């Protein structure tokens with residue numbers, strides 16, 4: 001297994017948010033993660049990427065216990081991550097943003113860092129915008145840069161946190177193409193997304209988190225059809241019937 005999350009718990013103060021999370025992801029998988037607001041999805045990513053500490057339980061990457069490693073150490077170990085709200089260095093150019101990620105995220109220097117930065121920008125369709133200040137990018141381009149910055153750190157495992165939010169349908173399709181291209185490079189992808197119809201059109205496996213643990217995990221069409229999953233979304237903003245109509249699976 002590339003990623004193993006075993007019996008992880010996390011509370012904010014007295015509020016338990018992750019309550020016995022178990023998740024295994026094999027190398028090369030493309031996994032979607034959905035769940036109601038507040039289910040603990042972003043917190044789970046923080047615990048995997050090391051931005052948050054587990055209260056108990058264990059996280060392993062390729063068999064290595066990384067539970068006590070910092071976010072920087074986990075990044076160098078091969079975990080890349082995007083954030084819900086892209087936060088590029090606005091005063092720097094697009095290329096400089098990717099170079100910073102390659103230098104400080106992957107620990108590369110000189111031409112190796114430059115190559116990693118350029119390679120990430122090329123895959124994300126941003127090479128021609130390399131000299132543009134990051135602050136001037138449109139939303140889809142900012143999302144592309146967020147993905148490029150995480151790619152420049154050389155991840156084996158990429159955690160995408162709602163990169164599709166705020167985009168038009170056409171832009172979402174462009175983003176789907178990009179993430180599929182990333183996965184085709186051999187990078188294992190774990191993608192949190194509220195746009196369920198878009199997500200299930202590309203992922204091979206769907207995990208549903210509710211109340212800090214896994215409610216369902218399997219083939220997207222089976223997970224979407226499960227009664228438990230439908231019931232867990234009742235009353236939420238997500239209308240599964242509408243979302244999955246026309247989905248590829």
Ligand SMILES: Nc1ncnc2c1ncn2[C@@H]1O[C@H](COP(=O)(O)OP(=O)(O)OP(=O)(O)O)[C@@H](O)[C@H]1O
Nearest residue numbers: 012013015017035036037038039040041042043044
């Ligand atoms: N730093 C924090 N301090 C206290 N509570 C927090 C903190 N971060 C998140 N929470 C709470 O933990 C719960 C889980 O939040 P989290 O962001 O992980 O959920 P989520 O499933 O990603 O939600 P969404 O789909 O809305 O992004 C929520 O009730 C949230 O308010």
